[in-house]
Amino acid sequence: MPYDEDSCSIGENAYSEWILSNRLGGYAIGPGNLINTRKYHGLLVAADSDLKRVHLVSTVEERIGSKGEFMNLDSSSYQGTIHPDGYTHLVRAWLRPYPSFLFSSSPFSGHILILKEIMMDEGANVTLLRYTNLGTVPLRFFFRYKFTLRDHHWVNSPGTFDRVRLEHGLFDQGNGAGAWVTRRDNGARAYVYATQGRMKEEFLVFRNLFYSQEANRGYDAGEDLVSPFTHDGNLTPGGTLEVLLADRSLGDYEAAEGRAPREGEEPDGAAGRALRRIDDRYAAFPKPADHPLAMKPEERVSLITSEARAGSEGGASRSGTARFDPETAMPERDYLLLLENMLDDFRLESDVIAGFPWFSARGRDTMIALKAFTLRDGPKDFVFRVLDRYGRRMRGGVIPNVVGESGEGAAFDTVDASLWFVIRAFEVFDSLSAQSMKRLFSYCEEIVLRYLSANDLPFFCDREDSLIECRSGTNLALTWMDAKVYGVPVTPRYGKPVEVNGLWHSAVKACAAMARKLGREVLRSGEGASPGSIAPQVGSVERGSRWAAQEYSISLGDLERTGEAIGRSMGKFYNGGVWCDRIEGANPVPEIRPNFVIALSLPFDFTDGEKLKSGADCAREQLVTPFGLRSLWAGSPMFRKWYIGTQKMRDLAYHQGTVWTWPLLPYAELLAKITPDRALLKKELERVVFDLRCAVRRGVLASVAEVWDGEEPSVPKGAPAQARSVAALYCIEKMISLMK
Helix, strand or coil, rough: CCHHHHHHHHHHHHCCEEEEEECCEEEEEEEECCCCCCCCCEEEEECCCCCCCEEEEEEEEEEEEEEEEEEECCEECCCEEEEEHHHEEEEEEEECCCCCEEEECCCCCCCCCEEEEEEEECCCCCCEEEEEEECCEEEEECCCCCCCCEEEECCCCHHHHHCCEEEEEEEEECCEEEEEECCCCCCEEEEEEEEEEEEEEEEEEEEEEEEHHHHHCCCCEEEEEEEEEEEEEECCCEEEEEEEEECCCCCHHHHHCCCCCCCCCCCCCCCHHHHHHHHHHHHHCCCCCCCCCCCCCCHHHHHHHHHHHHCCCCCCCCCCCCCCCCHHHHHHHHHHHHHHHHHHCECCCCEEECCCCCCCCCCHHHHHHHHHHCCCCCCHHHHHHHHHHHHHHHCCEECCCCEEEHHHCCECCCCHHHHHHHHHHHHHHHCCCHHHHHHHHHHHHHHHHHHHHCCCEEEECCCCCEEEECCCCCCCCCCCCCECCCCCCCCCCEEEHHHHHHHHHHHHHHHHHHHHHHCCCCCCCCCCCCCCCCCCCCCCCCCCCCCCCCCEEEEHHHHHHHHHHHHHHHHEEEEEEEEEEEEECCCCEEECHHHHHHHHHHCCHHHCCHHHHHHHHHHHHHEEEEEEEECCCCCCCCCCCCCCCCHHHHHHHHHCCCCCCCCCCHHHHHHHCCCCCHHHHHHHHHHHHHHHHHHHHCCCCCCCEEEECCCCCCCCCCCCEEHHHHHHHHHHHHHHEEEC
16 A cells, blocks of 8 residues: 555654563663653563563663763653753654664764664563664763663652662673662662663762653652762774673572573673574664664764755654655565564463553453454464463453463453463464363363353353343442442443343354364353352253362253343344343343344344345444544443543543544444445455554654544553554454465
């Protein structure tokens, strides 16, 4: 699809954020102009095996100079001012495949040209900062590393480091330098390894930094940072300074993982091995055509001249955001690879981080995002590991909706996550070994039988129409529209939600299909996760004799008939030519929300093509935007245009008009059902993702955000990197790629 720069709804701006992760839950994140505006912004946020995350390093004070004249590369926000002025020296920023920033003197000059790159190790809480002198003159550097040493959800209130005791010291690092610092009250520790220069202990506190986005969101926004030592040295033309930030000594990492130096390597070569490992991680990913390391040295001057020209013409600000033209956009052949890189940001060993920076693992988010991993080439081992992990943690047929940090706070307040689980298991079923098939099926039959039988859960199967109903008055928000204000659901959606019952219909059908493949004529509970104590609700399900570990069974024929009954009952949601959001009592509620799109998109249909088309037309006219679907149509008196303000204000708007990216995939899947002409479908799908594709390929977005404003969406809102959102874009682009 041809690029038209003027038609893209999002432009280069300071809202762009880069993101790195290490597949442990640790991360580094920051804005495109390197001026931190969130408490989460930082160079190293470490995670442990229970997803407890500790913010260790915020940023670095970076002074670079030649012949007695110095400039800063860094900038920090204080109330009413930005200091120092490093952002004015920022020529370009590239957000993928890892963040890179090109700095120069003022005015820009090819004599002083510094490239800063940020990368992260995989499987270790280690961040690499690399500074390369691309200019023609020797440079001197003076650095100070600014430490936070705190939980990533909190800030160091003013005066913290006047009260808190620190321990710190220096150590030899071959030809370079090393230092460490420990905070005594919480045990947080950070290490710094540098390939050259010298470090000197010199204690300093940076006071009253200001995070504007936290202030806008109603949270504490002021913070002190501590810097116990300085780092200085020389950087010759073509020379490189490499700095590793870690949460423990690199030697300890190697010992814990059983790594040993190769024959002939120095015992203190852990830093060198970490550097090679990090470089290897990113080696396969292509760089943008105008990245300095993708250009010949003599071509790099064009970056300076084009940026200076653009600035003089008013075409680009020195905000640190890249100004790309269509010719330098990510080539199409590399685009899907880039999306896979984005998708892997959220990947753990056997789970998926819901979003960065503040989300942990969440069952519903994981099951929705897992669709993208089912489409990846190769074995489905990762998908199986995730499903098996959640299946083993299931209670009474319900998988955990929230997996809390530090292994605490797991919650099971969901009606739909387990149904997504069954559908994902069905999608990969045929690719699994016989043993893995049986294991996943044991979880699926547990889910279906519990949903059919439960009478002590906050939802139940209505024996009159076989639909799932959420009990009223529970004060729970069981669907994906789960925001609460002061503990009260904003969109409780009591009764029979349309997407829940669409999922229920497909889950029952999928479970029956898997049973038939395994030759199972009777399904029995109790073979999956712990069953819990729930009583039967549906007549055709037989109850076992034990209360503490009840067992249920149903014949395959009865299960198939139940699926047909659910399909017939789904017709209740189509009323007066409109797909309704839910049924309360006997009354369809005709709110136009994206939930009917989800229901219509699922693998097993329950209605005819005409009604499918009616739903797609309604969604296109009332809900679809360039970045996702509105959570409520703009004609509703409850519609909220903007997702802004305090936690309360945002939660009131969260599902009342705010645009969500992830429902773009159900919309695309619905279009695929009603558009037999593949050429026409391809064109329509390209229109659906055009703005997101444009922003990613031009380097404006490093990931895909959680939400956007309900009216005139253009600025990413909510979590800047959301697994479901990236998965939706990847899946749609994968659909398009298969039509070529």
